[in-house]
Amino acid sequence: MDALMMSRLQFAVATFFHFIFVPLTLGLSFLVAIMETQYVRTGDEEYKRMAKFWGKIFILNFVLGVVTGITLEFQFGTNWAGYSKYVGDIFGSILAIEATLTFFLESTMIGVWHFGWKKLSARGHAVCIWLVALAGSMSAYWILVANAWMQSPVGYVIRQGRAELTDFWAVITQPFAILSVIHVLSAAFVLAGFFVMGVSAYHILRKQNLTFFKRSFRLGLVFALIFSIVTVVGGDLHGRSMSATQPTKLAAVEAQWETAKSVPFYMLVIPSESQERNIVEWFGLPKMMSWLAHSDWNAEIRGLKSWPLEERPPVTLVFWSFRFMVGLGFLFVILMLVGLFKRNKLEESRGFLHLMVWAIPLPYIAASLGWTVTEVGRQPWIVYGVMKTSDAVSRIPDYQVGISLTAFIVVYSILGVICFYLIRKFAIQGPPPVPAATR
Amino acid sequence: MLELQQIWFLLWGILWAVYFMLDGFDLGLGALAPFVAASDRDKRVIYNAMGPVWDGNEVWLITAGGVTFAAFPTAYAIMFSTLYTPLLLILFALILRAVSFEFRGKIQSAGWYRLWEVGHFLGSFLPALLLGVAFANIFQGIPIDKEGIFHGTLLTLLNPYGILGGLLFVLLFLVHGALWLAVKAEGPLEERAGRCASVIWWALLVVAVVFLIATFFMTSLYANYFRRPYLFVVPLVTVLALLATRVLIAKKAWLMAWFASALTIVGATLFGVIGLYPFILPSSLDPAASVTVFNSSSSPLTLKIMLVVTLIFLPIVIAYQVWTYYVFRGKLTEEDLASEEAY
Numbered sequence: 017m018d019a020l021m022m023s024r025l026q027f028a029v030a031t032f033f034h035f036i037f038v039p040l041t042l043g044l045s046f047l048v049a050i051m052e053t054q055y056v057r058t059g060d061e062e063y064k065r066m067a068k069f070w071g072k073i074f075i076l077n078f079v080l081g082v083v084t085g086i087t088l089e090f091q092f093g094t095n096w097a098g099y100s101k102y103v104g105d106i107f108g109s110i111l112a113i114e115a116t117l118t119f120f121l122e123s124t125m126i127g128v129w130h131f132g133w134k135k136l137s138a139r140g141h142a143v144c145i146w147l148v149a150l151a152g153s154m155s156a157y158w159i160l161v162a163n164a165w166m167q168s169p170v171g172y173v174i175r176q177g178r179a180e181l182t183d184f185w186a187v188i189t190q191p192f193a194i195l196s197v198i199h200v201l202s203a204a205f206v207l208a209g210f211f212v213m214g215v216s217a218y219h220i221l222r223k224q225n226l227t228f229f230k231r232s233f234r235l236g237l238v239f240a241l242i243f244s245i246v247t248v249v250g251g252d253l254h255g256r257s258m259s260a261t262q263p264t265k266l267a268a269v270e271a272q273w274e275t276a277k278s279v280p281f282y283m284l285v286i287p288s289e290s291q292e293r294n295i296v297e298w299f300g301l302p303k304m305m306s307w308l309a310h311s312d313w314n315a316e317i318r319g320l321k322s323w324p325l326e327e328r329p330p331v332t333l334v335f336w337s338f339r340f341m342v343g344l345g346f347l348f349v350i351l352m353l354v355g356l357f358k359r360n361k362l363e364e365s366r367g368f369l370h371l372m373v374w375a376i377p378l379p380y381i382a383a384s385l386g387w388t389v390t391e392v393g394r395q396p397w398i399v400y401g402v403m404k405t406s407d408a409v410s411r412i413p414d415y416q417v418g419i420s421l422t423a424f425i426v427v428y429s430i431l432g433v434i435c436f437y438l439i440r441k442f443a444i445q446g447p448p449p450v451p452a453a454t455r
Numbered sequence: 456m457l458e459l460q461q462i463w464f465l466l467w468g469i470l471w472a473v474y475f476m477l478d479g480f481d482l483g484l485g486a487l488a489p490f491v492a493a494s495d496r497d498k499r500v501i502y503n504a505m506g507p508v509w510d511g512n513e514v515w516l517i518t519a520g521g522v523t524f525a526a527f528p529t530a531y532a533i534m535f536s537t538l539y540t541p542l543l544l545i546l547f548a549l550i551l552r553a554v555s556f557e558f559r560g561k562i563q564s565a566g567w568y569r570l571w572e573v574g575h576f577l578g579s580f581l582p583a584l585l586l587g588v589a590f591a592n593i594f595q596g597i598p599i600d601k602e603g604i605f606h607g608t609l610l611t612l613l614n615p616y617g618i619l620g621g622l623l624f625v626l627l628f629l630v631h632g633a634l635w636l637a638v639k640a641e642g643p644l645e646e647r648a649g650r651c652a653s654v655i656w657w658a659l660l661v662v663a664v665v666f667l668i669a670t671f672f673m674t675s676l677y678a679n680y681f682r683r684p685y686l687f688v689v690p691l692v693t694v695l696a697l698l699a700t701r702v703l704i705a706k707k708a709w710l711m712a713w714f715a716s717a718l719t720i721v722g723a724t725l726f727g728v729i730g731l732y733p734f735i736l737p738s739s740l741d742p743a744a745s746v747t748v749f750n751s752s753s754s755p756l757t758l759k760i761m762l763v764v765t766l767i768f769l770p771i772v773i774a775y776q777v778w779t780y781y782v783f784r785g786k787l788t789e790e791d792l793a794s795e796e797a798y
Binding site: 095116 | 523524529556605757775776797
């Protein structure tokens, strides 16, 4: 393998690992903030215990998210020097703004919140976790603005051999970015909701801390119900915007080889990249795909074969990732609708509770599949239509990247295992018993 | 009138200086921990002395990196691809430090504690050393050609001047960290921390003098100072701050000594950065291949937008970080250590 392929793998390892922790941080911060606010408003100690229990898991997860994020920022320089030089004027400034505006706030307030239970008033302390939550989401906004620019570059001009900013407002408000933010944040909230429900279901099944975990479960349920619908609707809008901004990605996502009008949507498709056609196309819904992509039953969809081979993304991986992600997205909505009916008889719904315990990993998988579609689907471009990934890599010796890639895999695997073990341990342990004096 | 690039170069230097000033005491204290702690309780005092603030301190590094990317993208690209191995080592070490804070107290077992104590030490010591090595090499010049390609290995960077820079950083941070511990701890631990600061200060003095002399012979940092002698006020204040640190240590005025040490670190960083100008990454192969503030910067529009954002939000950041230090002011109490959130 050469430095290019290993650098790509290294970035993939680093981002996927980072994004195991990020969505739970984004979502759980709000859930903890809501719990603590309930405590401040009602004075009910149970809510305080909830905030502390979920907060403990939140902190552990948060730290892993932070440290894995730092390596990402610097990897643009270490491994993607060509890219950094070419687009730093725009991409770099967005990252710097993210750090100054939001990451400072998030990281400073998390320390105050973690250690400040007795240093601040109850109200002041609750404000801290709200600031953490809001700063986290704003942080995600800036990062997704930067990513959106790679998918759909706007507000720039090529000058002196690089992309220079001409319209900052266009960069930070383009629809692609806004739709990404809606889709990613709501998916993160679904993930956090499923996490809280899954852990709570485990305890409800064992009849431990029943009121505590039923409250937690219902909070997670409301959260995940609302945002699973937002994720699907936002994802649909996002997909439609893709037809204008990234036609090759759309074609790969739908395994559309030939340019055609009034394209049907097939429920079951098996694409073959070598044969440049689909081996299986079953259960077609007439004209559906044209409508999904362009909101027009007779619209034309450009096929993959209209682009030269070297400008097409890998079809199989992008196609299957997209299908499974969408399938999971709908599954989440269905599960939450079932949950809505069972919300008042949770203890009796043992089958549903078991299902929710096993559903914890599903939103994680969906999120990873989503990023696979976004990033692999953009290939061979690093900035769509502007710069190829192969032109972006640093000119560094292969062995250097080989060593660092190995180090990433080893270090992250160890961290992942320990973090999984600890979170599992605390989740199963449940909250500490209520001291007798306050009972 | 300063040009945009000059303002940004100054801001760039200040961001690094503040990072070294703040995370410097965390890194120094982490490196000092195994030698100053006599008991498990001492160790917990040390970790909790940094607990509420280390994460916020570390963000100055992210911002310094982000600003390098935003304001001088070409410098960012060449600097970080050139310093590939040391930079990744620093980042992995910082990961190790962060998780050591979090993981250590989570399982009650002596072996587990020991594991993350070693992790915390390495995660503190290595960044202190390598950041010094990296900056000394930048001051000295790095073998890069006109394409920005690095002609050397990790060993190229471990030259005598580079190692001297690493040693200087480690000692600066050790004194800084020992003083922070003296501020936060009580009793014998406070005494030991103060004594550490006092002893290490002499080593720091020797290395600082050697470094200033070596800098004269091995870099061209002084050129700017001879051209504009009023700039000598920066190294002068730095040396005075270093001496003041010693006086204040003797008086056991720990917090004031910490401030003097902070000023020393900021001054030392700015001394290098001012000497570096107009270079941001001088080439030791070919002066024409050097990366300067002017040939590596972003467009005026980006620099202006970034300047507005920074001038509005950085003061806000400073305000709430100062507030954080105020909330957690004073000695660590038994109640602090007994809380279930403590490390």
